[in-house]
Amino acid sequence: MADIVQRIGIKAPPSKVYEALATLDGLAGWWTQEVAGDSEPGGVIVFTFRTGEGELKGEMGMQVESLTPNTKVAWRCVEGPDDWLKTEISFTLSEQDGQTIVLFAHRGWSELSEHMAHCTMKWATFLLSLRELVETGTGKPAPRDVKVDNWY
Amino acid sequence: MADIVQRIGIKAPPSKVYEALATLDGLAGWWTQEVAGDSEPGGVIVFTFRTGEGELKGEMGMQVESLTPNTKVAWRCVEGPDDWLKTEISFTLSEQDGQTIVLFAHRGWSELSEHMAHCTMKWATFLLSLRELVETGTGKPAPRDVKVDNWY
Numbered sequence: 437m438a439d440i441v442q443r444i445g446i447k448a449p450p451s452k453v454y455e456a457l458a459t460l461d462g463l464a465g466w467w468t469q470e471v472a473g474d475s476e477p478g479g480v481i482v483f484t485f486r487t488g489e490g491e492l493k494g495e496m497g498m499q500v501e502s503l504t505p506n507t508k509v510a511w512r513c514v515e516g517p518d519d520w521l522k523t524e525i526s527f528t529l530s531e532q533d534g535q536t537i538v539l540f541a542h543r544g545w546s547e548l549s550e551h552m553a554h555c556t557m558k559w560a561t562f563l564l565s566l567r568e569l570v571e572t573g574t575g576k577p578a579p580r581d582v583k584v585d586n587w588y
Numbered sequence: 589m590a591d592i593v594q595r596i597g598i599k600a601p602p603s604k605v606y607e608a609l610a611t612l613d614g615l616a617g618w619w620t621q622e623v624a625g626d627s628e629p630g631g632v633i634v635f636t637f638r639t640g641e642g643e644l645k646g647e648m649g650m651q652v653e654s655l656t657p658n659t660k661v662a663w664r665c666v667e668g669p670d671d672w673l674k675t676e677i678s679f680t681l682s683e684q685d686g687q688t689i690v691l692f693a694h695r696g697w698s699e700l701s702e703h704m705a706h707c708t709m710k711w712a713t714f715l716l717s718l719r720e721l722v723e724t725g726t727g728k729p730a731p732r733d734v735k736v737d738n739w740y
Binding site for chain 1: 594691706737
């Protein structure tokens with residue numbers, strides 16, 4: 437098993453960061469504009485990714501495993517690429533030095549693959565997009581996301 | 589043991605990317621401006637990190653383990669934070685779809701720590717800096733690096 441972990445600080449209160457992680461509107465502001473489904477615990481949120489020209493690149497279904505206001509959001513992947521299925525994603529928030537620290541984890545990859553390497557880089561750019569959204573009001577969700585390599 | 593892997597594509601020939609990874613001048617353009625030492629195989633390159641105000645933030649010594657022109661650069665950490673010592677860093681280059689694909693690895697962390705999460709995020713921003721340097725001529729090496737959290 438292999439895990440991705442990343443840490444980013446956002447100059448805003450935890451409540452603002454939590455809103456961007458726990459609501460469909462918030463998620464549409466930094467990960468992908470196309471978000472649907474049920475963001476309550478037990479519900480499934482469907483994230484659709486397209487190119488700027490509208491071509492479908494991927495679809496992820498995330499079951500909401502837990503929501504702890506201003507503290508933690510956790511999902512389990514129930515739809516998506518084979519190597520994402522059953523993996524777990526979480527965002528744990530804390531306050532330090534006037535920033536909200538987001539400890540991000542995407543756990544349970546079956547192997548340390550090149551696709552995992554691509555996804556690590558993509559997650560970093562999406563976490564920067566989350567920070568931009570919360571700090572400035574505008575993130576870079578797909579299809580306006582930063583392209584990291586030839587896999588998009 | 590835990591590993592960081594990341595993948596980024598750069599729109600330039602492998603020789604240009606290799607130059608940025610295998611020479612002191614190249615490295616000073618995207619990781620930290622303060623680079624000294626010997627970049628030949630067996631040599632140790634010393635990377636010094638400071639804040640914009642000149643305060644020392646860290647120093648890393650990397651022994652050059654292998655250099656394969658336009659293909660691979662590998663280092664072993666011989667000086668630095670405790671959890672970096674003896675870890676191995678490599679950049680493996682290939683050409684795909686008109687891009688040079690950099691497969692980055694920082695292997696051999698003793699545990700999946702919060703500091704590793706911070707470093708994963710920092711590496712992502714430095715790989716984006718490497719891409720900027722090669723594609724535009726100007727990267728974001730320390731002390732002009734992107735700050736990711738309260739740990740710098």
